Amino acid sequence: MMTAFADPQALKRARIPVERIAGPVMLISGGDDGAWPSDLYSLIVQSSLHAAGHPYPVQWENYPKGGHSILFPYVPTTLIAYPHPVTGVLTTMGGDATSNAEANEHSWSMVLDWLSSMTQCDRVDGR
Numbered sequence: 001m002m003t004a005f006a007d008p009q010a011l012k013r014a015r016i017p018v019e020r021i022a023g024p025v026m027l028i029s030g031g032d033d034g035a036w037p038s039d040l041y042s043l044i045v046q047s048s049l050h051a052a053g054h055p056y057p058v059q060w061e062n063y064p065k066g067g068h069s070i071l072f073p074y075v076p077t078t079l080i081a082y083p084h085p086v087t088g089v090l091t092t093m094g095g096d097a098t099s100n101a102e103a104n105e106h107s108w109s110m111v112l113d114w115l116s117s118m119t120q121c122d123r124v125d126g127r
Contacts, residue, residue, distance in 0.1 A: 019048060019049065019054070021054070022056075024056040024057045024058070024114075025049060025054070025058045026059045026061070026114050027045055027046060027058070028060075028063075028070055029041070029042040029060070029062045029066075030062075030065075030094060030095055030103060031066065032064070032065055032066060032067050032094040033066070033067055033093075034068050034080075034091070034092040034093045034095075035093060035094075039062050039064075042060050043060075046058055059110075061106070061110050063095075063099065063103035063106070065096065065103075066094075066095045066099050066100055066102075067092075067095025067099070067103075068095075069093045070100065070103045070104055073108045073109075074104075075104065077097045077098075077100040077101045077104065080093055080095065080100070
């Protein structure tokens with residue numbers, strides 16, 4: 001998963017210029033993400049925003065045992081590994097059913113709270 005860091009030029013070309021984001025940012029990551037190191041990428045985004053003096057709120061929720069598919073609460077979380085449709089190689093999205101379900105439920109409430117707080121900020125400071 002960390003192979004992308006072996007090619008700094010490719011990493012530079014693929015990087016999203018997060019410093020240009022003109023608004024609040026919420027990051028959600030799983031520490032056992034089977035697709036990419038989302039917790040590390042979230043740390044990089046958060047650090048880049050802070051270093052650039054990003055004037056809007058930045059919140060990061062990381063679930064160390066969560067996998068890649070942190071979605072909505074109360075949906076099945078047992079399909080974690082499946083054969084790749086082209087290669088047939090068994091692919092995992094990481095985490096386990098319980099950790100992913102907990103991440104789904106907690107992150108959903110965090111997103112709703114965060115959006116509510118952003119709405120309150122809009123009413124107060126005009127953004």
